[in-house]
Amino acid sequence: MSRETSEWLNQNVLVGYTDQRGTAWHYRRSAQGVEPNHYPGPIPVEDVKRRLFGWQPVSIPMGGNLQELLGADNPAWKTYTDHQLIIRSDTLDLLGKFKDGFTIHHYDEWLLTKVANLLDTDLHIGSAGLLKNGAVAWVSIEMTETITAAGVRFRPHLLAATSVDGSLSSTYKPVVQLVVCDNTMDIALGEGGAAVKIKHSRHSKFKVAEVRDALGIVHQAADEFSAEVERLTRIEVPDRVWSAFLDEYTPVPAQKGRARTIAENTRTELERLWNHDQRVAPWQGTAFGVHQATNTYLHHYATIRNVGRAERNMDNVLSTKLGEVETATQRALDKALNRASDRALIRL
Structure with missing residues (x-):
């Protein structure tokens, strides 16, 4: 599941707004120690400082x-x-x-104080956590209410993350989490979403106005995602198009071997998600469901090596990986839709 143990995730990851989205995938009450890590509403800033950032x-x-x-x-x-x-x-x-030149971006300053200045408001923290023994940290700032568009419930948030091991620049990015699962999706499918990254160098500066302008912040992200959801849920994907999509997205090599086995296993898992999984099946038959299937597969089922799933998922969100997957998904779906359209014209 994760290179981080269940005890680590339950004691070093704080999850808020569980009244609206339920528990996290790693939830295990017996592993949380004397203090639960789930909060029905927003996580108090002081709890983040005390429980996660109480060391330097x-x-x-x-x-x-x-x-x-x-x-x-x-x-x-x-x-x-x-x-x-x-x-x-x-x-x-x-x-x-x-060797030299690395400058620490302290967590409470770069993930709390600077974000509060950026948003010019109190912080409503939806999640916060430490990975890699504390070498990586994040805080997500969320709107207090869940938004619904075309039957899809989602929570837009500003994700702020940084590291002290050099693996991650201080990164600020608006993303969306679907309430039905822990998946996140980029705002602009195929473009990777807006992000600001600040290196750990002596001369790198956090300029509030520039960062605010670059991100467009959370409310704009909510509007953009709502429009995208409306568009994708209107595109019909019947069974024949879904089959054509699988052929485009995960073609099966003719020759037996490891590549063929991987492709067959991937298709089997995507079929299961499409038909039976509550994170995907509600949107079966739509383009949104197709994106949700590949996104859920990436987050929860794709093979991972030499890294924990929690760390890999965080990297996917903060890098361009999600955008690349969604681009590949849309490209394969467009081809499948075009093939179905061409066949319909031939029949006419």
């Missing part, structure tokens, strides 16, 4: 005296005397190592 990433410069700076030492760190080290202040775990 500490920079140990090249050649720095670990004993003096941290009051502790670790023989393993001595192998990195020519690196800047990023140490977790509470556990003293090594989170990152760099």
Whole structure:
């Protein structure tokens, strides 16, 4: 399921607005310790600071005296005397190592304070969490009410994320989560959605006005997604078009082997989602259902290697991966629709 254990996800990921969207996929009450990680409404900012950001990433410069700076030492760190080290202040775990030039973007400042300044309002936090032992963090800021368009219930939010291991620039991106599942979808299908990324360098700056203009913020995202949902749910995808879509999206090689097995397994899973899964089946027979099928497959069933599913899904959202999948989905669907149209003309 995830490289992060169930205990980690249940104690280091906070989930809000469960009265409107239910529990997260990783929910397990017995793994949450003394304090539940699910909230019926928004997550209080102070809880995020206390439960997730109550420690600091500490920079140990090249050649720095670990004993003096941290009051502790670790023989393993001595192998990195020519690196800047990023140490977790509470556990003293090594989170990152760099030659030079890396600047820490502290979580409470870059994911809470700067976002509050960006939105110029109180923060309504829908989720927040740590991955990779705290080397990656995110906060999502949501509208208080769920929106419905063409029978699709969704929650637009601004996702802010950063890292202290160099794996992720500080990233700000409006995305949409469907209430029926943990899937997110890019606002502009096929374009990857708007995003602002700020590198961890000495000269990179967070300029509120520029970031606000680039993102268009959450309300605009809600309008754009509503229009896209209306359009996609009006496009009919009967069984023959769905079969043609599968041929375009996941062609099965003629020669037996691993590639053929993977393609057959992918098609089987997509068929199951299309016909039976509550995250997809309500929109069976529409273009929106097709996108939901490939998106759900990517988030929950696609093979992953060397990374946890939670981390992989976060990377998909913040990178261009979702946009690439949705572009491929739309391209294959357009071809399937054109094929069906051509056949209809031939019959006439």
